[in-house]
Amino acid sequence: GAVVSQHPSRVICKSGTSVKIECRSLDFQATTMFWYRQFPKQSLMLMATSNEGSKATYEQGVEKDKFLINHASLTLSTLTVTSAHPEDSSFYICSAGRPGTDYNEQFFGPGTRLTVL
């Protein structure tokens, strides 16, 4: 199978601090990773598409200077929430596309629950 891990699974931080979330594809190389945010009782909202070795593509309304994405290798992408505020509290989920799959399936990490106090 295709396994994607995320770390940490939960984080609580004070307002104004920065938080880094790691997303790793454990048994395959992911040229493309996706970062989603999900607020309670809402659907997944794509924040950005991360391509290895190039700048991330952000969705409209997502601040690239606030949500820093680095896809430095084929197995690791990081999302840094800078100067986090309570409204950034959410469930952040990454997914990775595995080359060669018939239908461009995305494999999801377990998610990171961020709470900003």
Add this chain to the structure above:
Amino acid sequence: GQNIDQPTEMTATEGAIVQINCTYQTSGFNGLFWYQQHAGEAPTFLSYNVLDGLEEKGRFSSFLSRSKGYSYLLLKELQMKDSASYLCAVSDSNYQLIWGAGTKLIIKP
């Protein structure tokens, strides 16, 4: 614009059958996915349809009609563990997933 509609919530009885509908309007179509998401967890893949017709996988089946922009997920022999949100997502012309808001399925004994 791009739009995916599915019911917000459905209730069914353990052992019964439930059908969750999804209609979509997207720029291009490269397949439709159904994912299951339990509360507080990430989505898990259930099915993929790119051609018209019914795909059966155990207790779960998924149907697609491209001409109608319509899909449904059919769950048979419902179990309590099937209580979850079911997300419909369409891969558009750029292979980007467009997500529906999800259908919360409540199973009652």
